[in-house]
Amino acid sequence: MKKVLIVSPKFPYPPYGACELDRAAGIEMLIKLGYKVYVITKVYSDEYKQTVRETAEKLGITIVSVGYKYLFLSLGQKIINGLKRLIQPWYWDGAAFEYSDPEIRAEVEKALDSFQPDLVWFDYTYLWPLYGSVRKKRIPIITRSINFEPRHFLEEDGRSVVNYIKFLPKLLTEYIVGKLSDTVCSITPNEAELYKKIGARRVVVLPLRGLPSGGAKAREARDHTPLNVFFSGSTYNVAHNREALKFLLAEVIPEATRQFPRQFIFHIFGRKIPVELAGYFSENVIKHNYLPPQKFEELMAMMDIAVAPSLYGAGMQQKIFEPLARGFPTITSARGLAGYPFKNGEHLVLAETREQFVSALGSLRDRNLRQELGTAAAKLSAAIFSKEKIEEIVKDLLKIIK
Structure with missing residues (x-):
């Protein structure tokens, strides 16, 4: 039995959001494919270790947890670490510096010696400080990128002189990973092109592994009024989800309600909805926490219709692709498709402005149009996001094992 060591950031169980779902699905897929799996992951405190033990027992694998070190430092320790990073520009990316810690390095080296993996799979590019131990043993490395971090950082935090300075070490991280990894798994076609441009050795597009799959058959469009429209942002402590929610609540929903009274009920799903938005909820705008x-x-x-504005943000936004995979007629922004081949008017409806989102909602009162778009979206999603297709991609990736 071939063996895979997975090194992952925050422990992905229970899988609340898109990132956790992706990593949890990745672990379980390798087990299903017949690989012996060993996981090294991070936890915030000892209280998570019971969940780690229970998950390891349930999955029948070894999971080693290491505490986050640099989130809970005294002022003096922060100053010392700041000075260390200052003289080592490759650690100016603070996320990468966390993985230079001796404890997690020791756990990786221990696993390399005792488990003797045939492959090491790193979830996320900022884990690169651990790659040296793996390269010394000539073990292949696959890196899963959840987004092209330099671009993601600028879009989430804004474009300023300070942020462009912070951008540079994040770009260096991606460059290092491209050179040290045998394969980089980008999450979208657009980001695959960015990795190729900075010289990654091999790039393969691996979509989110945790998307639901309803197969090529769409849900049946119902003929009723009012229609249930939903937005599911997973968690609203993520800036691009929060801004998309504000855009819907403050602009799109009031105008849609004015133009099409009693035609829609809006549902907002997700955790950590900002308290300052509470005033927008009413009997036809319903909040569903986790x-x-x-x-x-x-x-x-x-539900009948999905609406998912993408104002900014990198990677593969689950709030767009999960409704498509489920076969919902979906209204979203062109930028959010990130190179995946969904076409306006064939698989979904594209919109950018308040007026366009409202107009799209009006058009989707037509049951036949909802059915056509949902069916086409489900069929294309099954072709590129189904568990069978993802397994096919992963099997091809694992051919790197000798």
Whole structure:
């Protein structure tokens, strides 16, 4: 049995958001494919270690957890670490500096000696300080990128002189990873091109591994009024989700309600909805905080239309691709497609402005149009995002193992 060591950041169980779902699905897929898996991951405190033990037992694998060190430092320790980073420009990316810590280095080296993996899979590019130990043993490295971090950083934090300075070490991180990894798995076609431009040795597009798959058959469009429209941003402490929510609540929903009274009920799903937005919710704008999976699925069965503005942000935004994979007629922004081949008017409706989103909602009152778009979206999603297709990509990636 071939062996894979996975080194991952924050422990992905329970998988609340897109990133955790992706990493958890990746672990479980390798187990399903018959690989012996060993995981090294980070936890915020000892209270998470019981969940780690329970998950390891359930999956039948070894999971080693290491505490985050640099989130809980005294002022003196922060100053010392700041000076260390200052004289080592490759660690100016603070996320990467966390993985220069001796404890996690020791755990990786221990696993390399005792587990003797045939491959090491790193989830996310800022783990590169650990690559040296792997390269010394001539073990292949696959790196999963969740986004092209320099671009993501500028879009999330804004473009300023200070942020362009911070951008440079993040770009250096991506360059280093491209050179040290045998394969970089980008999450979108557009980001694959960026990795190729900076000289990555091999780049393969690996979509989100945790998307639901309803197969090529779309849900049946219902003929009723009002229609249930939903936006699911996972968590609103992510800036691009928060701004998309504000755009919907403050601009799109009031205008849609004015133009099409009693035609729609809007549902907002996700955790950590900002308290300052509470005033926008009403009997036809309903807030759903985090829900258990069964309850979430029950509510999804009642939905008719997905709306998912993408104002900025990099990577593969689950709030767009999950509704498409589920076969919902979806209204979204062109930039959010990130190179995936969904076409306006064939698989979804594209919109940028308030007026365009409202107009799209009006057009989707047509049951036949909802059915056509949902069917086409489900069919294309099954071709590129289904578990079978993802497994095919992963199997091809693992051919690197001798």
